[in-house]
Amino acid sequence: MKQMTLKGSFSLCGKGLHTGLSLTVTFNPAPENTGYKVQRIDLDGMPVIDALAENVVDTQRGTVIGKGDVRVSTVEHGLAALYALGIDNCLIQVNGPEFPILDGSAAIYIEKIREVGIEELSAPKDWYVIRKKIEVKDEESGSCITILPDDEFSITAMCSFNSKFINSQFATLDKVDDFATEIAPARTFVFVRDIEPLLNANLIKGGDLDNAIVIYERQISQEQLDSLADKLQLEHRDATELGYIQHKPLVWENECTRHKLLDIIGDMALIGKPIKGRIIATRPGHTINNKFARQIRRDIRKHEVQAPIYDPNEEPIMDINKIRELLPHRYPMQLVDKVISLGATSIVGVKNVTSNEPFFQGHFPQEPVMPGVLQIEAMAQCGGLLVLNTVEEPERWSTYFMKIDNVKFRQKVVPGDTLLFKVDLLAPVRHGVSSMKGYGFVGDRIVVEATFTAQIVKNK
Numbered sequence: 001m002k003q004m005t006l007k008g009s010f011s012l013c014g015k016g017l018h019t020g021l022s023l024t025v026t027f028n029p030a031p032e033n034t035g036y037k038v039q040r041i042d043l044d045g046m047p048v049i050d051a052l053a054e055n056v057v058d059t060q061r062g063t064v065i066g067k068g069d070v071r072v073s074t075v076e077h078g079l080a081a082l083y084a085l086g087i088d089n090c091l092i093q094v095n096g097p098e099f100p101i102l103d104g105s106a107a108i109y110i111e112k113i114r115e116v117g118i119e120e121l122s123a124p125k126d127w128y129v130i131r132k133k134i135e136v137k138d139e140e141s142g143s144c145i146t147i148l149p150d151d152e153f154s155i156t157a158m159c160s161f162n163s164k165f166i167n168s169q170f171a172t173l174d175k176v177d178d179f180a181t182e183i184a185p186a187r188t189f190v191f192v193r194d195i196e197p198l199l200n201a202n203l204i205k206g207g208d209l210d211n212a213i214v215i216y217e218r219q220i221s222q223e224q225l226d227s228l229a230d231k232l233q234l235e236h237r238d239a240t241e242l243g244y245i246q247h248k249p250l251v252w253e254n255e256c257t258r259h260k261l262l263d264i265i266g267d268m269a270l271i272g273k274p275i276k277g278r279i280i281a282t283r284p285g286h287t288i289n290n291k292f293a294r295q296i297r298r299d300i301r302k303h304e305v306q307a308p309i310y311d312p313n314e315e316p317i318m319d320i321n322k323i324r325e326l327l328p329h330r331y332p333m334q335l336v337d338k339v340i341s342l343g344a345t346s347i348v349g350v351k352n353v354t355s356n357e358p359f360f361q362g363h364f365p366q367e368p369v370m371p372g373v374l375q376i377e378a379m380a381q382c383g384g385l386l387v388l389n390t391v392e393e394p395e396r397w398s399t400y401f402m403k404i405d406n407v408k409f410r411q412k413v414v415p416g417d418t419l420l421f422k423v424d425l426l427a428p429v430r431h432g433v434s435s436m437k438g439y440g441f442v443g444d445r446i447v448v449e450a451t452f453t454a455q456i457v458k459n460k
Contacts (some may be wrong), residue, residue, distance in 0.1 A: 001125040005029045007117035011107060014100030015304050017074055017188075017212075018061065019204030023079065023096040027112070030089040032123035035272055036079060038065060038072050042095040051079060051092075053293035056202040061203050063267055073098040076266030076286070081109035083269035087118060088125060091174055104187035104211040106262055110180045124346070124424075128300055129309065131444065133210035136292040145264075145287035147296070150278040152176070155303030157261040157281045162243045163191065165217045165243070169257035171188035179265070185251050186258035189213035192220070192245075195228055207232060209246045213256065215418075218244050231285035248368040260284050267424065271296050304445075304450075307441035308422050310340060317342045326385055328395050332358045335378035336421075339385060345425040347389075355415035370413040375448045376404065379438040382424045396459050402433065403453040411447040418442065432456045 012024040031039070035107055036051035049055055049067045057066035064073040075092075078099055082090055084106075093378055102108045137145040158170045173183055190204070198204045222239040237245065244250060252258060264281055267289035273294070281289075318326075318339035327334065341348035360368040384399035388409050391397055413419060423438040433455050441446040 003032050003121040003125050004086050004118050004122045005031075005034075005089040005112065005121060007088065007119045009446055010112040010116050012100060012102060012112065014102045016096060016098040016207040017097065017104075017206045018203045019098055021096050021098075023094060023098065023100045025092060025094045025099050027078070027082075028091040028093065029119065030091045032121040034089040034091070036082065036269065037091050038075065038090075039091060039093045040070055040072065040095075040097075041093045043070065047453040050093075051075065051270055051310040053267075053290055053297050055291075056270065056290045059290050061198065061200070061286075063263075063270075063286050063290065065270075068457075071097055074101060076263050076269075077102075077106040077229075078266075079269035080179075080262050081106045081113060081184065083265055083274070084176050084184070085110065085113055085118065086125075086274070087113070089121070089275070101188070101206060101211045104213075104265075105259070106184040107180075110184045114180075116287050122214055125214075126273050127276050127294070127304060128271070130275065131306075131370035134295060134299065136295050138288050138291070140305065141283065141285070143285060144281075145284060145288055146280045147275075147277045147292075148280070150246040150276060151456060153275050153277065155261055155264055155281065157264060157284055158452055159257045159260055159285055161256070163215065163217045165215055166168060166254075166256050171254050171257040173261060183258050183262050183265070185332060186255045186262055187211070187213050187246075187248075187251075188259055189215060189256045191218075192216040192225075192228070193218055195232070199231055204235045209234060210248070211252070212246060214245045216242055218242075227431070232249045240259035243366075243433075264289055267293055271300070273300065274305050305422075305439055305446060307444050307446075308341060308420050310348075310350065310418070314340065315341050323385065326388050327381060328398055329381060333377070334381075335374060336381045336385065338384070342386070342389060344390075345386075347382050347386040347421075347423050349378075349385065349421045349423075351378050351419040351421065353415055353417045353419060355411055357415070360415065369416055370417075372407075372448065375409070375413060375419070375440055376407065376420040376450055376452075377442055378419065379421045379423060379448070379450060380452060380454065382421045383434070383436045383438060383452070383454060386423055386425065386436070387429060387454065390429060391456065395455045398459055399454050399456050402455050405451045406415040407448075407450040409448050411442065412447060413440075413442060413447055419447070426451070429456075 006029045009028045013024045039048045047070045055065045058064035062074045063076045137144045156172045226240040316338035336349045388394035420441045426435040
């Protein structure tokens with residue numbers, strides 16, 4: 001899959017939930033490998049903030065990203081829409097300190113993105129594949145987020161509220177394709193008991209019955225309720241009538257938990273890469289969401305390049321006989337046993353290292369180690385298979401090294417190791433010359449890497 005961006009720009013206008021200001025946010029196409037960036041166009045120099053988990057500066061009542069003194073809040077709904085529709089790169093410009101709240105959901109973002117369309121870029125999509133269970137807990141609040149390996153991205157959210165109206169709920173998104181219809185229309189919500197503290201904290205100045213679900217489930221005096229209504233410029237209502245008091249009725253019985261799930265996706269967008277894994281969130285909130293996203297970011301930095309997934313039970317793309325049809329190498333220099341993945345610009349090959357390799361007789365008898373030059377040779381043979389796969393009658397061509405750069409050996413390779421080589425084209429093949437970047441892995445660890453240039457030449 002390739003990275004995606006918008007085909008064109010779109011703007012949305014509305015008031016800010018917390019500031020009450022009239023705001024305009026514009027979503028623009030961005031080049032490959034840009035990620036999500038948010039720009040304050042109302043400030044001198046129009047500063048740009050990278051929308052990444054480590055740039056979150058507040059999670060009190062929404063996700064706030066910042067850089068120095070520059071802040072932008074309520075970014076999660078827009079980011080959730082981008083992430084769910086597979087958009088990897090976007091420059092978001094806003095003329096104030098927060099995104100407009102709109103109707104309190106992500107539905108309008110989805111509608112506008114679909115209106116302008118989505119464009120494929122040339123760079124491959126950079127998935128981060130979850131290989132093991134990762135869990136983050138907050139003992140004080142009882143919040144917990146766990147992610148497990150899975151072939152796709154999916155979420156289950158479980159919430160428990162101290163309320164007779166929404167005590168315990170759960171919501172599930174098994175396919176991200178269902179986000180637009182099943183999650184995006186879910187609106188933000190607030191309990192009446194929380195409104196006064198939020199107002200005292202100088203928040204929700206733009207809150208009203210059109211952009212939030214309001215839950216009145218603990219009776220207060222008529223005087224108190226009238227006072228809150230006056231502060232929010234709302235009509236007075238009978239203090240004895242409990243229930244939901246927003247203008248639009250609930251879309252789903254568990255709409256509040258669906259909105260929590262929406263928030264999780266918006267906060268996961270700050271990881272900086274699309275994820276393949278299943279998230280299970282118990283009592284989620286922006287604070288635990290951000291803590292979890294930061295943990296994933298640390299895990300990504302630890303594994304700067306992920307090893308390919310290798311299932312020895314799957315049929316190879318190329319077995320040893322097919323490889324021999326393409327490569328002239330024979331014993332003892334045929335160093336690729338099979339190919340398990342092959343695309344237009346990328347290949348993954350396997351070399352099983354055994355104690356019967358002839359080079360172990362002298363390298364070294366007492367401590368057998370696979371020579372680094374042979375690791376590079378095996379990597380180059382994978383690259384040769386990748387390039388030869390693009391020409392007609394590949395058996396009539398051979399591949400030769402022209403240059404090898406930036407070679408690093410990080411860990412020794414010994415008998416019993418299974419070497420996985422992932423080689424990517426750095427540029428299209430021109431005049432028979434190709435540049436490639438290769439990595440060799442044992443398990444999850446990079447053991448060797450190199451950049452090399454090769455030429456394919458027709459055999460005489």
